[in-house]
Amino acid sequence: MSTRGSTRGVVYVHSSPSAVCPHVEWAISGTLGARVDLKWTAQPASPGQLRAECGWRAPAGTGAKLAAALKAWPMIRFEVTEEPSAGVDGERFCFAPGLGLWHGRTSANGDIVVGEDQLRALVSMTRGGESLAHKLDELLAASWDEALEPFRHAGDGAPVTWLHQVG
Template sequence: MITYTPMDIGLCHGRLHIYSCPKALTKHVQTVMEGELNQSLVLNWQRQPLRPGGYRGSLSYSHGIGSGAKIVTALKSWSYLIFELSEFNSFEGSLYLYTKELGLYRSPINSQGQIMVSEDLLNSVITQDMIQGDLRDAVEKLMGKPWDIALEPFREVEIQAVTNVADRLSV
């Protein structure tokens, strides 16, 4: 019997945003990431203005298919983290969103980064006896809206940081 590793099957490319991490965990998080990706990494930690005492960092990686799931499994064991990971192979990908309050959200995404909801999941929601508002909430949950709402302020901090760097470079 032939056993294939994820690297034998193909590479994927991912982007991890850790939006909030206590300072005491930054080294541990980096060590776990290095172990999962089997390479040295430099995470550029910066203060997280939305969480006093918190830090944020991000990185891109290329590794075997399924690396994102392993990274997420390792990171979600620290409930203090808030993070987002997207991973793509040549034609599809996965999106993972995590907050302590909401837990983990995972969805397949297409090559444009759009969430794909399976027919079975959609059928399970629409066949339940719900009033219209509950149905809307259930579909929004399938699409990750509560996680998007929770993560949006952190994404805005990232966008503002990039804008500030661009402004300094253009002067």
């Protein structure tokens, strides 16, 4: 496999009903073009739900494709990260039931990057400190972090399976 223009990232499925797990694997497999067999474990933060993680290596932009494929199941919680690569910012996608999909660019150390145009738009459409703080929280995914944090900690120390896109 050529690694030219490739990057890597991780898919974190924080919670999924067991009946949906095969569909999640198929979605990831279809996006990466390689069979995926995730190691599902119980999600202590949500009894009856399962969790899994997998690392991936594929062309830049694959993180967005993975997130688009996974959001088809609105009952799952997931995050997809894509590391920065030559000429391309990193990305982070978060999905939580009731909140939907959030997307942001990330720096090399994983911080969310808020661009100049985003800041100008934010300042021009808000009046007052409380409104500005709320909109800034939206840009920084505060609600998604709050919703996903208990599920993240429940997965500490879990095994990660590394996958590579074929072709």
